[in-house]
Amino acid sequence: MFHNKIPIFALQFKNFSKMGVLKRIKIKDVLDSGAVGSEVLIKGWVRFFRNNRFIVINDGSSINNIQAVADESVINAELIKKITVGASVAVTGKLVESQGSGQSVEIIASHVEVIGVADPEKYPLQPKKHSLEFLREIAHLRFRTNIFGAVTRVRHAMIFAVHEFFTKKGFVNIHTPIVTGSDCEGAGEMFRVSTLDAKNPPLKEDGSIDYSKDFFGRETNLTVSGQLEGELAALAMSDIYTFGPTFRAENSNTARHLAEFWMIEPEMAFYELTDNMDLAEEFLKYLLNYALENCIEDLQFLSKRQQEEEKNKPQDQRSMELIEKIKFVIDNDFARITYTEAIEILANSKPAKKNQFQYPIKGFGTDLQSEHERFLVEKHFKRPVILTDYPKEIKAFYMKQNQDGKTVRAMDILFPGIGEIVGGSQREESLEKLENRMKELNLPVDEMWWYMDTRRFGSVPHSGFGLGFERLMLFISGMGNIRDVIPFPRTPKNAEF
Ligand code: 4AD
Ligand code: MG
Numbered sequence: 001m002f003h004n005k006i007p008i009f010a011l012q013f014k015n016f017s018k019m020g021v022l023k024r025i026k027i028k029d030v031l032d033s034g035a036v037g038s039e040v041l042i043k044g045w046v047r048f049f050r051n052n053r054f055i056v057i058n059d060g061s062s063i064n065n066i067q068a069v070a071d072e073s074v075i076n077a078e079l080i081k082k083i084t085v086g087a088s089v090a091v092t093g094k095l096v097e098s099q100g101s102g103q104s105v106e107i108i109a110s111h112v113e114v115i116g117v118a119d120p121e122k123y124p125l126q127p128k129k130h131s132l133e134f135l136r137e138i139a140h141l142r143f144r145t146n147i148f149g150a151v152t153r154v155r156h157a158m159i160f161a162v163h164e165f166f167t168k169k170g171f172v173n174i175h176t177p178i179v180t181g182s183d184c185e186g187a188g189e190m191f192r193v194s195t196l197d198a199k200n201p202p203l204k205e206d207g208s209i210d211y212s213k214d215f216f217g218r219e220t221n222l223t224v225s226g227q228l229e230g231e232l233a234a235l236a237m238s239d240i241y242t243f244g245p246t247f248r249a250e251n252s253n254t255a256r257h258l259a260e261f262w263m264i265e266p267e268m269a270f271y272e273l274t275d276n277m278d279l280a281e282e283f284l285k286y287l288l289n290y291a292l293e294n295c296i297e298d299l300q301f302l303s304k305r306q307q308e309e310e311k312n313k314p315q316d317q318r319s320m321e322l323i324e325k326i327k328f329v330i331d332n333d334f335a336r337i338t339y340t341e342a343i344e345i346l347a348n349s350k351p352a353k354k355n356q357f358q359y360p361i362k363g364f365g366t367d368l369q370s371e372h373e374r375f376l377v378e379k380h381f382k383r384p385v386i387l388t389d390y391p392k393e394i395k396a397f398y399m400k401q402n403q404d405g406k407t408v409r410a411m412d413i414l415f416p417g418i419g420e421i422v423g424g425s426q427r428e429e430s431l432e433k434l435e436n437r438m439k440e441l442n443l444p445v446d447e448m449w450w451y452m453d454t455r456r457f458g459s460v461p462h463s464g465f466g467l468g469f470e471r472l473m474l475f476i477s478g479m480g481n482i483r484d485v486i487p488f489p490r491t492p493k494n495a496e497f
Pocket of ligand 1: 224226227248257258259261263265420421422424425464465466467468470471
């Protein structure tokens, strides 16, 4: 899709002309080629069928459809009945400059075949505006909508760009385990993985479940993060990253939380917090830039969608136009302040003074809520913000402790409209300090012997962060609900499809 577009296309054309047999070409390639006069074969799904003559087809390769014009000599009454919205078709014909407005080229069909019919009485997707909520109920078909097609293509581009960014920088991709025996990340409630008979589990003498009889001989869960294993790799390979699914059984039914989401977690040896912030900022800007350079048609479509949706909102609640917003983030340095400074700004803010925050700011130690994060980003700094040096009580055990004894070398990156998009830190490299903190928190130091070993043998300063992939997708696509940027969302009470 992104590489050697023209050579691949040229090759396809050459191939079919040489062998005298037409090969199917993706609609995007046909449109990009402008190869007027060529015979083409396209396959896809009918989006519209007008006047028993104009078949508008999309195959998912582009937001743009192609129109085929078919005369009675090509489609008889029998066939016309079968060409309905959602049916799959193969069309052969000559590519010509389009007569109508809205498209540059169209196909004068010489042959039309219906591959699979779609009963118009039953097909749920009609060519009209469906609500996003309705589309979630037919997640198996929503790939066929413009919105979801665009989101899906941008999502793919971002996956590719993640790997490209880190590969260019000499990072090594690590697959960390999905089933894990460690539960002390502290990032959230975990889903248990077990093959024990739920109705009749083996019990220990004290009546508790005997997990030594379970599949792995111990209690296991789905991972909440690949970080701890990532650290093991970084302390040998220097720079690594993971990009995998993570699972959190929190019952938070919000527009920004999923129970199953994808996270990118780089981990770097010899990096201190500032290096970590620099990398995260460069990384985010790289991804946004990549989207602008490679997905502009989809972004333009998504931008229009967002503006339509926001028409009904009062002026001051509308967000910046999507592409303008992406460029704005690329062009501006992220603000960098400490948690303590943020609390001061928030305590002196208008909403705090007017008691407008749902969760009041109670000085140092207050866990920031998304309303606070969004105030800092959208109202105060008006650009992304990196908050550092949080109170140790509200952050994970592994974060490097500051001299003040109160704060840790944490960093959260906050984005407009999203709140927290990245969470990370410098890690505590001192065995003694790490052990003491774990004991304070009643964490099983002995069970974590493998993690402690990295501090025991050749420990070094190191840092890392996690980027929530769907939070990034929310920002780039301008969609308002995280359920609409992942193909099959997993949220409380929802795991169909
Ligand atoms: O801040 P979190 O919990 O950090 C970690 O898991 C660290 N182990 C990362 C690291 O340092 N390697 O999660 C990281 C990011 C958040 O900033 C957010 O973008 C996203 O993951 N995230 C979620 N996204 C969707 N649904 C959820 N329930 C999420 N929880 C976190
Ligand atoms: Mg976090």
